Structure formats: C-alpha cells, structure tokens
Amino acid sequence: MPNKVHCAHILVKTEKEANAVLQRLKKGEKFANIAKEVSLCPSGKHGGDLGTFSRGKMVKEFERAAFTLQKGQISPIVKTKYGYHIIKRLE
Numbered sequence: 001m002p003n004k005v006h007c008a009h010i011l012v013k014t015e016k017e018a019n020a021v022l023q024r025l026k027k028g029e030k031f032a033n034i035a036k037e038v039s040l041c042p043s044g045k046h047g048g049d050l051g052t053f054s055r056g057k058m059v060k061e062f063e064r065a066a067f068t069l070q071k072g073q074i075s076p077i078v079k080t081k082y083g084y085h086i087i088k089r090l091e
Contacts, residue, residue: 003054004054005052005053005089006050006051006052006053006089007050007066007087007089007090008047008087009035009043009048009050009062009086009087009088010034010041010085010086011041011044011083012039013040013084014083015077017038018085018086019077021038022086031088032047035047041082048088052091059080061078061079061080062078066087069087071089072088073089074086074087075088
C-alpha cells in the first residue's frame with residue numbers, strides 16, 4: 001500500500017446525484033469536466049484535483065477508498081459526513 005496518493009474527487013449531496021455522475025463517467029465524459037460542473041467541493045473548479053495526500057489526512061471512508069484504487073481507477077460511491085464522493089486516483 002502506498003503512503004501517499006494523488007486523487008481527484010467529485011462531491012455531491014445525494015446518492016442519486018452520485019449515481020448520475022457514475023453513469024456520465026461510464027458514457028465516457030471526462031472526470032474533470034463533470035467535477036467542474038457539479039462538485040460541491042472547492043476542488044471542483046480544478047477538476048476535482050485534491051493533490052497528493054498521505055494517510056491520516058482525509059476522513060477514514062474516503063481514505064480507505066483512495067488508497068485501494070489503482071492509477072486511473074474510479075471508485076464506487078463513497079459516503080462520508082460531507083456527502084457522496086466519486087474518487088479517481090491520478091498517480
């Protein structure tokens with residue numbers, strides 16, 4: 001398991017919205033474009049890019065998902081106290 005990962009995410013309020021995001025991604029839309037359009041996180045304006053972070057910096061549900069992804073892989077929906085996330089590992 002890596003000690004640091006570089007990820008982007010899309011944060012939405014409801015599970016229904018998260019499912020809609022996943023469908024758009026499956027149809028081939030670019031992750032960064034969707035993040036800019038719908039993400040509630042300030043990182044959305046940067047395509048969802050969160051930069052590189054180490055363990056212990058994110059809430060545990062988010063961290064667990066982020067550190068298990070392979071480069072380029074997109075997570076299933078991850079629920080945290082902030083809402084519903086779709087995470088993409090960039091590096």
